[in-house]
Amino acid sequence: MSGVLTSLRGLTVTYGSGEAAHMALQGLDLDILKGERLAVIGESGSGKSTLALALGGLLPPEARIDGRIDWPGFAAPPRAGRDIGFVFQDAGASLNPVIPVGRQIAEVARLHLGLSRPEARDRARALLARVRIPDPDSALAAYPHQLSGGQRQRVAIAAAIAGEPSLLIADEATSALDTIVQAEIVALLDELVHAEGMTLIFITHDIALASGFADRIAVLHDARLVEARPAAELLGAPGQAYTARLLASHIGLDTPPLIAEEQP
């Protein structure tokens, strides 16, 4: 890890104005390091997606940003799609249903890397193989609805990394998938970050999923950053009561059953 990718100071995001104003992030101070895998966890409505959108410059017009987002390594603010890749929960919705997936990935590569059409197509094929879609050659021509949910999510990842972004943001990218597919996608993201030297922000409700591979975990609660610390430290000895509560509410295989074990 070598230095700071982006530095947030007093980051505040407000949706709407006047009576209807709602602060979705409040005074966030956080440095995101180059090459780290940062998990962002927190309850529904805590501001996780708002943070992702703010980093990508993708907030809707009714949102106001206060505070600073600095990108020390960039001459100009990074652009979503090129410098920042996004994978959302519902990949089916982020892919265009009437365009073959190969062309959707190739478009990103052409746009951001200035490749020719044949080059972009080769890159799309390589990316489909990279995300381990079986038979990439025929998958190039497949439409999203012809793929399973897990495969669509892999295609969305391929499209997100096609422009060689330095930051990949996965927002609940595996929440809608069953645990078997979920584990495969997490392993894939992990491997991509290692191999391509990308920074990963992994947003999730699921603290156990985050604990499996994150270098650092940031906990959001009610629009505020509760703590952001190395995963081992935070999980071993939560610095805040709220984090401890979140950890305690996790249900794992070793959680004692809530029922008496014998059959009724």
Add this chain to the structure above:
Amino acid sequence: MRAPLLAVQGLTKTYRSGGREVKGLDDVSLSVAAGETIGLVGPSGSGKSTLARVVMRLIEPDAGTIAFGGENLGALNGKALRTVRKRIQMVFQDPSAAFNPRATVADVLADPLRIHGLASPAERPRRIAQLLDSVGLSANLAARPVHAVSGGQRQRVAIARALATEPELIVLDEAVSALDVTVRGQVLDLLVRLQRERGLAYLFVSHDLAVVRAVSHRIAIMDRGRIVETGPAGTVVADPQSETGRALVAAIPRLHISHLNREASQNA
């Protein structure tokens, strides 16, 4: 062994769309005893929701029988079917989709009371307040539109609605999957308490094996329309016999506390 409350035998259901055939259910048999929770797990598309819906008679099976309290559900209709229906209720994953968006919490809870003639209009407000209380919600919530309560509150309203007919079996299809971990814990505690107090049985459908383990007496594992394994919850999780069971157990995200601590101390 007592006669099971619910017993399904040889259920088969094939979906046909655009020339493709998908076996939703392929010769499925399963029973649930009174007061028992059966956890139904399996990968996406394995047929869990299809089985839940067939039990509720929201989908007609191609073949097979469903017996509830010793009566063959398929042979019942009219009044007899309505009487049995009262005894089985269902809660879905996304309660907002199951409610009329303009309805208030009180409307949602009044429906089953009215349909099954369980409370006169004059008695309803008191009964609604009781139902809300049984799921840990304030009676003040009754006047609110359902879209104006939080997701966890909405899911509890859905459970309160299911309780209105005093059922013996509730089918829960991914009923806690969309909830926060903190709210999810509250709803699970509630379900377990209601079971203890009223002897309710649950068919608990989820793809989260750890959650299923925490609330189920027995677990059934589905894959591609078939039940590939059934057994006591602890046994299935500790020593799964089917390939699907092993894959599901292996894929459960684990809190890596000890592993990470070891790494941290090595790096120190």
